[in-house]
Structure formats: C-alpha cells, structure tokens
Amino acid sequence: MSDENMAIPATGRQIRSLITAEGELELSLVDVDVPAPTGDQVLVRIEAAPINPSDLGLLFGGADMTAASASGTPDQPVVTAPIAPPVLAAMAARVGESMAVGNEGGGIVVATGSSPEAQALLGRTVGVLGGSMYSEYRCVHVSQVLALPDGVTSEQGAACFVNPLTALGMIGTMRGEGHTALVHTAAASNLGQMLNRLCLADSIDLVNIVRRDEQAELLREQGATHVCNSSSDGFLDDLTEALNETGATIAFDAIGGGRLAGQILTAMERSANARATEYSRYGSTTHKQVYIYGGLDRGPTELSRNFGMAWGVGGWLLTPYLMSAGHDEVARMRDRVAAEITTTFASGYTARVDLAGALALDAIGEYGKQATGTKYLITPHG
C-alpha cells in the first residue's frame, strides 16, 4: 500500500444505455470525467464487473435484442434494437436519459477523499456496489465498497454483493418469516450453486429445482441432497417427496412465468395435507410462500390455486430486504461475504470481454440468453 495516488487519467469510458423517444434502444461507450474523490469517497479502478441477470433490464430496456444491429467502430461500437410500443410505454420515465449500467464490480482503490475511513482503503482490492460499474473508474462512498482479504483478486471480488447478499437474504427471509427450509428454482445458476454451498455450510435443508438432468448432476456433485427436475414426468411427486423430507414452505423462484410457482405451492399443499389428521375445508393452514425474484420466463405466472387459502406469491428484491434487515445485520452479512468470497461465495465465469466486447452482437446473444452455465465478466481495462 502506498500513500501516493496512482496515475489516474482525466476521463474513462463507460457503457451507456439510451432509449429514444422513437422507441429505439441505443447502447454505446462514452467518455466521462474521472472525478476526484472527496471526504468519504474513494475512486475505484474497476477491473472486473459481472453481467448479472439483474443488470439486463436496465441494459436492454426491454428491447428485442434478436433484432439488434451493430454500427460504429470496433473501439466505439453502437448497438441499436427496437422496443415494442407497450414496453416503451413502461419505460417512459427513462426515455432520453443516457443511463450507465452495472450493479457491481471489483477493483483497486486508486484515490481517496480526506476521511480516515476512505484513506484506509487506498491500494486495497475491493468489491463495489452502486450502479455504473461497466466503467473504467467509479467514485463511490466508502459504504459502497467491501474491502477484500489480502490475496483476493478484483475478479474474485467482482460479484461480492448481488449474489452473495441475495443468497444470505433468502436465508434471512426464510428465518424471518418462520420457515426452516427452502426451495430454489434455476438452482444450477451461479446464485443457485452459491445458495447450495451456503445451505450445506449452515445445515439448512434446500430443495433445488432444475430443468435439465446435467444440472441435477452438477448440484449433486456439489453435495446437494434434494434435486428435482421440473422437466421430468414425475416432477410433482418428486418435489412433494422432497418437501415431505425437508418441510420447506418457502420458495425463491427465478423463473417467474409459467406454472412452476403454482406447482411448488401445489406440492407444498400436498405435503402439508399428508401430515394433516383431519379434513380442513379451506385447505391446509400451513402458510406456503413463493417469492419471485427473477423473470427468466417473461410470460405470465399461472396459478391453479389448488393449494388452499394459506398461500402467498410476491416479488422479492434484495434492496428492500437489506433495508428491512437493518445496519447491523447487513454489516454481519458483508463481513461473512468478505471472509468467504473465494469459497462459499465464489463465482465462476465462462467468458471475459472488455467494454467494447460487451457490446458485440455475438456476446449479447450469449449473455442475453441468461442460460445456466453461461456467465460473462466485463474487464473494463482489458
């Protein structure tokens, strides 16, 4: 660690997403001033930033990326794509506003403000949360960074907020609402594998739902006990059996559309009724909850409602959870993530691209699919 600031350019590049009044999405790179941090601020040289599913809504703005076209130069690419009118209506509040993208990243603190808290971070490798991370440099408040243990790289720390805090937030929600085990869909995702490791470490029963046999195999190799394949004929019976064994009455669903959320409630009701000793006219009195936190299937959610009256389905987001959990709990969560960032909370990537590379049509076609097993990392400095 040095007490002199590293050489910092006057400007840095960042990815921008703009929706025009004509209903076109425009992705581009812009040069922005690199600010000098003051007070409690630190300037981070962003070396790695993951492309998470939660980034794609802001990045793509609901545009039809299968109809995207490329222009500009290799170094200054521009991607345009059409937005359907009903989607455009929902995006009215951001039309004409060029928006920076990227929820989290990892990098080195290269300059700081005058506060002792900020100065203590100079030279440290940190994870950063707070938007605009698909940038070469980001100036943020000290509360937005997580100092990583010695030896942890920017790439290892690039995803230390969204997925780790989401996994911990699911467990916290489960406990806070009185459940003792949980169900997770799209369970072979980076987040799903992380949740599986976390539940194994903390001896929490987890029912993993995947869509392909190889995903089930992957999770079992990583120690998962309960894995159900929603594509198999016996899915509902398999799931009910797993619920009988675990007693899980809360689920976190990344799929959103289709019948899966309702099927989970149906299986939970079956499992609850199997334990009941007498007929209950309105179904079991066991509260069954599914939180939808993603939208891998953008279609409508279809609930058959054959699961009594004690049920709930709702949206779940990390930020409101953290706000409700309170400062001390969040501090504990962050400390644990930092300590276990290369083990429990490790992320893996299948491709690395620079800022321009992230706007290549073939890359967009890949990471835009949000397919399990595909995970992109942006390395702004190449």
Next chain:
Amino acid sequence: MSDENMAIPATGRQIRSLITAEGELELSLVDVDVPAPTGDQVLVRIEAAPINPSDLGLLFGGADMTAASASGTPDQPVVTAPIAPPVLAAMAARVGESMAVGNEGGGIVVATGSSPEAQALLGRTVGVLGGSMYSEYRCVHVSQVLALPDGVTSEQGAACFVNPLTALGMIGTMRGEGHTALVHTAAASNLGQMLNRLCLADSIDLVNIVRRDEQAELLREQGATHVCNSSSDGFLDDLTEALNETGATIAFDAIGGGRLAGQILTAMERSANARATEYSRYGSTTHKQVYIYGGLDRGPTELSRNFGMAWGVGGWLLTPYLMSAGHDEVARMRDRVAAEITTTFASGYTARVDLAGALALDAIGEYGKQATGTKYLITPHG
C-alpha cells in the same frame, strides 16, 4: 324472557354432505339428537341460515352439480352428483365422513347450561357461528353466539358473522398493513354492498369493481363514488384513474381466476409510477397487494407481472385474521355488528327455502351459480 325452557323435541333434522369412496357426492337430511346444553352451552332453535359462497365448498365437495340427480322423497330428498378423480383426490380426508354444513345462522336460545353467561341468553334472539347451521337445533358455546338488540329478528341476525366480520376484517387488514384505501371485486355482492356502506360510514375510500353496468348503477345509488366495470373497454384506464384518486394499494378479490387480480396490480403500478419523479429500474417501490378470498372463477390466476417487484398476491381467510386480531379487537367488531345489524351490516335475500327445499335441484342450480343478486336463506322450521 322466561326462566322455564321452551318445548324441545328429542331429535332435529340437518343437512349432511357425504363423499363416497366411489367418488359420489350425496346430500341428504338426517335426524340427530338434540343435546341438552351444559355449563357454558346454549341450545339455539335455528330459524334462518344463509347460503354463503363460503358454505358451498363443504356442501358440494367439488362435485359437478350440473350432473346432479335427485331421489328420495319430498320430505327426505337425496341428491347425488359425480366428483372428478383429481378433485376426489383432494377430498380424500373427508371421504366416508358425513358432514354437517352451514357456517352461520340466527335463532332463539331455547335452553341453556348452568353458567350465568349461558342463562342470561335464554329467550334471546342470537346470531350463531360454528358450522352445522343447516339444522333445526344447534348446541354451541356462549362465545359462538352474538346476542342481538331487541326487535332484531332471527332472519336479520342470520348473517351477522361471515360477511360483517369479513368486511371489518378487510378494513383491519388494510390498516394493519399500512394501506389507506382499498379495492374490492364482485363489489355488488351482499358483502360488497355491506363493505360499501361500511366504508361510507367510516370515510374510507373504496374502489368497487363490478362486471355489469346495472351492478355499477346499484352501487352508485347506494352512494359509491368509485365504481369500475371490468367488462368495459376502458376498464384499466378507469381503474387507474380511481386508484389515482384514492391511492388504494390493497385489493380483496372474490373472483380468483383469470386476469383480474393481475390487472389490479398493473393499474396500481401505473398509478404509482404516475407519481414517481424518476425512473426505477425494478418498477415502483410501492407495495401492491391483492388478497384472493373467493373463487367465483375457478380457473387459474394469470399474472402478467408487468407491475414491478413490490407486489404480493395471496389467499385471505377470515378465521386466521380473527386469530391474529386478538380477543379485544374481535369483541369490538362483534359489538359493532350487533349494534348495526339492520343498517350497515344488513343482508338481503331473494329466496327462502326449508331444509328439504335447499336440496331441490332447481334451488341448487340457482344458489350454486353464486350470481350477484341471488341469495338464499334456509329457514329450517319453514
């Protein structure tokens, strides 16, 4: 009021609902012993009992009543109807058990146990809650009856629990979860008209959703300000406007199936976004809640999820609400219902049938439709 018990027969008749192992529903009348009340019990001569939507699940057991057939005699009718195998599976816990039906009723206390609380009720007209009300006599604990003011008839008091406490429970849920106005569907029902009167009395903004113009007219004649017709082309715009004016962010839905619950959330999100000052990538941060408390449409609930992430849909039942509200609050609710049973909490009926008449196929065809404007009252003693 007299201190000698009225003449009481040794047996009385009651409606029974039985599901056979072969998958057939059988409705019939049986003679049961009339018990002598002891301790805190009172014996009520049931003079009136409403057929509420919440009674039909237990009564019909999911059978296909359009395929019902009648046998027996005019005085001892028997109705049978087939039950589809998947429905039968869900009813497994009640197969072979002859079940008495009827959530609530009104009548006269004709005998009591020895406790002062019970004896004080002798001769009083009371509302009764607790099942098996489609009976000539019911012996219940004093806590299950509500003594009605002088001059109130058994018919006027027959529906003093389910709808009045449900209307009050919706308001209590609204307040308890931090909302200040509410939406109600099937709003021209007996319950809906009652909720409208309650909200007018308590100056609570209510958005009424109906399915026909004449229902809208009926509610407007009763003082309703916000009435939207879900069958009209401009429904979503009309509803959004009503939400803009009221700020309602919670709804109680009696329909259940189809797109209505989701449309309400969509309109709530539109209304919330109209007040927003900047683009929020995950939709508004205003929590939007729909509780489904009925199933007039048995089909699946379809949620388009174009309403951000701060939303919930769930089942709502009166009994768990009362349990969570606590004894003192429920006592206050009951006192208010008794005081306003012929005004705010009045119910109206379109047909009166005796126990045998309630098992006539034409009557079943009518009240089984659960159509707004049709409400049956059973008068067990004719």
